[in-house]
Structures are given as structure tokens and as C-alpha cells.
Amino acid sequence: MNKILIKYFLSPIKILLVVFAIGFTLLPIYLALINSFKSNGEIFTNVLSLPSKLNFENYIDAFVRTRYIESLTNTVVLVLISLTGIVLFSSMAGYKLSRTKTKLSKILFTVFVISMLIPFHSMMIGLVKVSNTLNVSGSIYGLGIIYIGLGVPMAIFLYHGFSKNIPKEIEDAARIDGCSEWQLFRKVIFPLQLPITATIIVINGLWIWNDFLLPMLMLTRRENYTIVLSTKMLFGEYTSDWSKILALLILALLPVILVYIFLQKFIVKGISDGAIK
Amino acid sequence: MKFYNNNKILILFVLPAFILYSTFVLYPAIGGFWYSLTDWNGLNPAYEYVGFSNYSRLLEDKAFINSLIFTTKYTMYMVILQNFIAFCLALLVESVNKGKIVLRTIFFFPNMISMVIGGFIWVFIFTQFFPYIGEFLGIQVLTESWISDTSRSFTSILMVSLWGGVGYLMIIYIAALQSIPKELIEAAQLDGANKGQVILHIIRPLIMNAFTIGIFISLSSSFKVFDQVYAVTGGGPGRATQVISMNIFAEAFGFQYKYGYASAKAVVLFVVILIITSIQLYIMKDKEVEA
Numbered sequence: 208m209n210k211i212l213i214k215y216f217l218s219p220i221k222i223l224l225v226v227f228a229i230g231f232t233l234l235p236i237y238l239a240l241i242n243s244f245k246s247n248g249e250i251f252t253n254v255l256s257l258p259s260k261l262n263f264e265n266y267i268d269a270f271v272r273t274r275y276i277e278s279l280t281n282t283v284v285l286v287l288i289s290l291t292g293i294v295l296f297s298s299m300a301g302y303k304l305s306r307t308k309t310k311l312s313k314i315l316f317t318v319f320v321i322s323m324l325i326p327f328h329s330m331m332i333g334l335v336k337v338s339n340t341l342n343v344s345g346s347i348y349g350l351g352i353i354y355i356g357l358g359v360p361m362a363i364f365l366y367h368g369f370s371k372n373i374p375k376e377i378e379d380a381a382r383i384d385g386c387s388e389w390q391l392f393r394k395v396i397f398p399l400q401l402p403i404t405a406t407i408i409v410i411n412g413l414w415i416w417n418d419f420l421l422p423m424l425m426l427t428r429r430e431n432y433t434i435v436l437s438t439k440m441l442f443g444e445y446t447s448d449w450s451k452i453l454a455l456l457i458l459a460l461l462p463v464i465l466v467y468i469f470l471q472k473f474i475v476k477g478i479s480d481g482a483i484k
Numbered sequence: 485m486k487f488y489n490n491n492k493i494l495i496l497f498v499l500p501a502f503i504l505y506s507t508f509v510l511y512p513a514i515g516g517f518w519y520s521l522t523d524w525n526g527l528n529p530a531y532e533y534v535g536f537s538n539y540s541r542l543l544e545d546k547a548f549i550n551s552l553i554f555t556t557k558y559t560m561y562m563v564i565l566q567n568f569i570a571f572c573l574a575l576l577v578e579s580v581n582k583g584k585i586v587l588r589t590i591f592f593f594p595n596m597i598s599m600v601i602g603g604f605i606w607v608f609i610f611t612q613f614f615p616y617i618g619e620f621l622g623i624q625v626l627t628e629s630w631i632s633d634t635s636r637s638f639t640s641i642l643m644v645s646l647w648g649g650v651g652y653l654m655i656i657y658i659a660a661l662q663s664i665p666k667e668l669i670e671a672a673q674l675d676g677a678n679k680g681q682v683i684l685h686i687i688r689p690l691i692m693n694a695f696t697i698g699i700f701i702s703l704s705s706s707f708k709v710f711d712q713v714y715a716v717t718g719g720g721p722g723r724a725t726q727v728i729s730m731n732i733f734a735e736a737f738g739f740q741y742k743y744g745y746a747s748a749k750a751v752v753l754f755v756v757i758l759i760i761t762s763i764q765l766y767i768m769k770d771k772e773v774e775a
Contacts, residue, residue, distance in 0.1 A: 224576060229590055232647070236593075238613055239605045250612060296501035303497035311491045315498055322509050326708045326757055328729045329750040332519060332736050332743050333512025341507070356508030359501045388493050417598035419711050424737070435598045442604070449608055459601055467596050471589050474596075479655045 236460075243453035250449055265454035272451075273437040274430065275458055281347050282416060282433040288351030289415050293358040294404055300359070301366025302396055306378075316367065319360045327420070335424055344425045347433075353421070358411045365481065369403040370396070409477030416463070434459050520748035525741050538748035547723055548749060551731040552756075554638075558727060559706040561642055562649070566702045567695065569646060570653030577654070578661045588658065592651035599648050603715025606644045607631065610716075634724045637717050641725055644712045649705070653698045660694030696768040703764055707757050728753050 242250050243265055244258035269275070304316045334353070335344070343349030373396060381391045397404075422433045432440070438459050441452050467474065520538055524531035542548055577587045594602060610630040618626025630640040664687060672686055710729040713719065719726035719734065726734070732753065736746035 221576065221579065224572075225580070225587065228573060228576070229587075232590055232594060235602070235605045235609055235647070238609060242608070242612075255613075255616070292504070296504070300498040300501040303494045307491065307494040309487075309490050309494070311487070312494055315494075315502070318510070319501075319505060322505075322513065324754075324758060324761075325509075325513050326704075326729075326750075326753055328708065328710075328732050329754040330509060330512040330516050332747050332750065333515035334508060336515065336743075337507065337512055352504065353508050356504035359505045360509070363501065388497075392497075413596065417600075419598060419600045419714075420733075435600055438601055438604060449612060452604070453608060456601055456604055460597055463596055467593065472585070475588065475592060475655055478595075478652065479659045 239453045239456055243450065243457050245450055247448065247450050262450075265450045266458065268451055269441070269455035269458055273440055273455055274432075275434075275437070277430055278432050278434045278437040279462065281431060282435075285347050285351050285354070285433060286412055286415050288348060289354035289358060290408055290412055292351070292355030293362050293411055294407060296355065297359050297362035297407070298366050298397055298400055298404065299392060301363040302370045302373075302392065302400070304363065305367045305370040316363070319363050322360045323364065331420070331424065334421075338425060345427060345431065347426075347431055350422065350425050353425070354411075354415050357421075358415070362407045362411070365403050365407055366400065369400060373399050403480075405473070406477040406480045409474050410481045413474075413478075434462070516747045517751055519744050520751050522744045524744040524747075531744065534744070538745050539752075541745065542748060542752065547726070548728075548731055550723065551726045551728050554725065555707060555709075555727045558638070558641070558709070559703065562645060562706040563699055563702045565642070565646055566649050566653060566706075567698045570650040570698065571657050573650060573654045574657035574661055577658060588655070591654055594648045595651040597648075599644075599711035600715045602648050603644055603712040606640070606647070606712075607716055610640055631717055632721045634721060637721065637725050641713055641716055644716055645706070645709065648712065649702070653702065656694050656698055656701075657691070660691040664690050692768070696765065699764060699768065700761060704757055704761055707753070707760070 238255075241257055244260075244262050246262060246264075249259065300319075304312050304319075338344040338349065338353060343352055377395060377399075378391060381395050386394070416433075417435055418433075419435050422436050423439070426432055426436060429440070438455055441448070441455050521533060521535060522531045523534045523538070573591055577584055577591070580587060614626040614630060618624065628636070630636045668686055668690075672681070677685075708729055709727055710733070713725060713727050713730055717725045719730040723731075728749070732746050732749045735742050735749060
């Protein structure tokens with residue numbers, strides 16, 4: 208099918224466009240990378256050149272100054288807590304909501320889904336107040352719980368749609384065999400939901416890992432910072448110390464790049480499935 | 485009691501999600517609306533109900549009106565450019581013989597990284613790389629500031645947003661292109677249709693669905709844009725690039741903590757997005773066609 212589309216494009220223009228597009232897409236990262244190995248003076252003289260020697264000083268400095276290991280751990284823990292909660296609670300809720308055909312079920316579902324329309328900024332002030340009152344702000348664990356609450360609506364929506372396709376006969380058979388509802392869910396339903404669980408993990412994992420505003424509002428102490436938040440740290444003090452800043456930015460990107468390279472097909476599929484629903 | 489019997493298990497299964505959701509989403513959202521009717525400023529625990537006076541103040545708040553206008557302008561450019569470029573990229577990727585996956589991987593990459601980090605990298609490009617190239621090639625405009633200049637800062641934000649945003653839409657369009665059954669195209673060609681007619685009458689209606697999604701996504705996300713603006717211009721110079729979300733943020737968490745007033749702005753943002761996306765979906769749903 209794609210060969211047919213080829214007929215509609217002239218080769219030389221195509222090649223030019225592809226090269227330009229690749230260049231534009233990758234140039235920023237490439238420049239950040241090569242310049243992170245230079246000293247500031249070197250950057251100033253020639254931005255484009257490859258570094259004369261690999262100067263790891265910047266990286267070590269960034270590593271230590273922003274407590275990289277700490278922020279990395281923080282971010283990983285945060286994502287783990289959030290994803291576990293989101294997947295567990297939403298799969299239960301979405302499944303039961305799609306199976307129970309009562310009025311309450313419809314009302315609850317609407318209540319959950321309606322918040323997908325609300326932009327974050329419209330609830331962030333209230334969120335700050337609530338988390339301060341409940342004392343969940345300021346810690347990674349509290350933040351994780353907040354993200355569960357935030358991520359549940361869309362996940363429930365996806366689980367709800369997906370669960371419709373699970374044949375009822377399987378449930379009936381399991382119940383006849385004496386399964387309790389929870390056992391039924393844990394052993395039969397949840398494994399069947401794995402495809403959509405994968406999508407949800409990808410979409411939410413990406414969002415929570417890269418999120419900036421909420422962590423900035425909630426986490427005030429440096430030792431709790433996530434990786435993205437820690438990049439902000441260098442900008443306050445060093446307005447033009449680019450060699451250090453770039454090293455930090457590359458360090459911050461490293462986990463994401465690694466995950467992307469290995470799981471890329473998986474990730475892209477997750478995103479496209481999620482978007483279409 | 486019938487209610488209880490029918491819903492017992494449902495309630496149990498839904499409870500954990502519902503508790504967290506109502507605590508951290510519902511309550512803040514409704515609370516936000518309530519705060520917008522008060523004059524609460526975060527430092528002072530006592531506040532008073534002031535009715536809709538916050539909203540009438542908004543009408544005179546030049547900065548807010550400007551950020552509304554600016555955000556709308558930004559959104560219009562983004563919706564058109566983002567979808568157009570994403571679609572072209574999708575066509576490009578689909579029409580290549582080999583290396584589809586490589587291309588797709590490359591173009592989607594900027595989407596994976598936080599736009600704050602991406603924004604910071606672009607600040608480097610704007611402040612160090614552009615002037616360097618500009619002097620080298622003699623292109624004047626590159627040597628001037630792209631961030632602290634009022635007119636160019638708009639372009640720079642646009643560039644960064646497009647860089648980071650087209651990949652996502654491209655994936656959607658690729659999926660749509662892949663779903664066009666080739667028999668239709670072949671049949672049309674057998675009937676003598678030329679290139680243009682095939683594109684216009686066969687391909688376009690079948691991917692309208694993807695366009696609806698794409699425009700919806702770019703519409704709502706552009707209106708809410710925050711991360712890259714924060715990173716690249718911080719709303720400046722002055723308030724030149726202060727999009728709505730930054731205006732609300734500055735109002736609430738800047739120097740004065742005017743939570744009540746900022747909440748009113750946040751409600752307005754919500755209503756605006758709701759109206760615009762509803763209109764958009766309504767218009768476009770009509771034009772879709774099932775294959």
C-alpha cells in the first residue's frame with residue numbers, strides 16, 4: 208500500500224526534506240552533546256566543532272552538584288508509586304464500571320471522565336491547598352499519591368473501553384468454579400487487560416517522569432527533587448555557565464534516551480493506541 | 485436495599501480510585517471555583533466572599549486580556565503548523581521504501597523529553613548557536629536576540645513547541661495513512677483517476693478522523709502550554725510571551741499569592757477551552773466518513 212504513495216512524491220525533493228527534517232530534529236541534541244564536553248571558552252569560540260578533548264569535568268560537576276543519584280532515585284520511586292496505584296485502582300474500577308449496568312455505575316463513570324476536560328491550571332491552586340492540609344506535599348510519596356488521583360480518570364476511561372471486549376463467558380465460568388470476585392479479577396480479568404495496561408504504563412510513565420509544574424509546586428527541598436526539577440537548579444545560580452548546564456541536561460536526558468532506544472516500538476505503539484481512543 | 489445489592493461490589497472496586505480522585509481532582513476543581521468567588525490571598529487565612537467581582541475585574545485586567553489574545557494567536561499558529569508539518573512528515577515516512585522505523589523513531593524523539601529540558605537546550609541554541617552561525621554566514625537576523633526581543637520571541641516559542649510537538653501528531657497520521665485500504669486507491673486508478681483526484685476524494689475523507697483528533701489535541705494542548713514557555717522566555721520579555729497558564733501561575737504563586745483572583749482566571753481558562761474544543765469537535769465530527 209505504501210508503494211502506491213511513493214508515486215506521489217518526487218525523489219530528490221523528498222530526500223532533501225528528509226535530511227532537513229532529521230537535521231532540525233536532532234541538531235539541538237547534537238549541539239548540546241558536543242558542547243557539554245567543552246569548557247566555556249571553547250564553546251564561545253566555536254559552537255559547532257567537536258570537542259578537542261572529552262572533558263568530563265562538567266559531567267562530574269553536574270553529577271555532584273545536583274545530586275544526580277538522589278534525583279534519579281526520587282523520580283524512579285515517584286513513577287513506580289504512581290504507576291502501581293494508577294494501574295491497580297483503575298483496572299479494578301474500569302472493569303467493574305463496564306460490567307455493572309446500574310445508574311450508579313453510569314454516574315460514577317461520568318464523574319471520573321469529566322475531569323479529563325479540566326486543565327491542570329484550573330485545579331492546581333485547590334490542589335496545593337489540599338495537599339498542604341493533608342500534609343502530602345513535600346515528599347515523593349505524597350506526590351506519588353497525588354499523581355494516582357490525577358491519572359486515574361483517563362486510565363479508567365481506557366480500562367472501561369477495553370473491558371467491554373472481555374467475553375462474559377469467562378467470568379461466568381470462573382464464578383461457577385467458585386471464584387470470589389476479587390480472585391476472578393486478579394487471576395482472570397487483569398491478565399487479560401495487559402495490552403491496555405501496557406499503553407497506560409507508557410503514557411502515564413512518560414508524563415509523570417517529565418512533569419515539571421506539579422513537582423515544582425510540591426517539592427520544596429532539594430533532596431526530594433525529581434530529575435526534571437533538578438535542571439532548574441543550575442539556572443538560578445549560573446546564568447551562562449553553559450558547559451555545566453549542558454552536561455546536566457544531557458545527564459537528565461540519559462535515562463529517557465536509553466529507555467526510548469530499547470523500548471521504542473513499544474512506546475510508539477502505546478502512544479498511538481492511547482491517542483486514538 | 486436493591487441498590488446495595490446491585491452496587492456492592494462496584495463500590496468496593498471503585499472506592500480506592502474514587503477516594504484519591506475526589507481528594508486530589510474533584511475537590512480542588514470545585515474548590516477552585518469556590519475560591520474564584522472570594523478574595524483569598526494565600527498568606528492570609530481569612531477571606532471573604534466577594535461574588536463575581538473577581539470576574540468583572542478580569543475584564544479590565546490588561547495583562548490577562550493580552551495573555552488571552554497572545555495564547556489564542558499562538559494556538560492558531562500551532563494548530564495549523566503542527567498538523568500540517570506532522571501530516572507531511574507522516575506522508576514522508578510512509579512513502580519511504582526502507583528505514584520507515586528509523587525515521588519514525590527520529591522524528592518522535594523530541595516528544596519523549598520534557599519540554600522544560602528541551603526548552604533549556606533551545607535557549608542554548610538561541611543564545612549561543614544562532615549568533616555564531618549568523619556571524620559566520622553573515623545572516624544578520626540570527627545574531628540578534630531571539631528570546632528577549634518581543635517579536636522574535638513568539639517565533640522562538642513556536643519553533644520549540646513545533647520541534648517537540650509534531651512527533652506525536654505524526655504518529656497518529658501514520659496510523660491513519662496505514663489504515664487506508666489500497667484496493668480503493670487501485671480501483672480509482674483503474675477508473676482513470678489522476679493523482680489529485682485520488683488525494684482529494686479518497687484519501688482525504690478517510691483520514692478526516694485523524695485530523696479531528698490531531699486538531700483537538702493541538703488545540704487543547706496549545707491553549708494550556710506552559711513548560712516550554714517557562715523554560716525559553718519565562719513569559720518575557722516583560723509579559724510579551726505570557727501565555728494564560730503563565731499568567732495564572734504568576735498571579736497565584738508569584739509575589740502576591742492572589743489565590744482567589746487567580747482561581748477566577750483558571751475558571752475562565754477552563755470555560756474557554758471547553759467552548760473552543762466543543763465547537764471544534766462539533767464541526768469536524770460532521771465531516772468524518774467511515775471507510
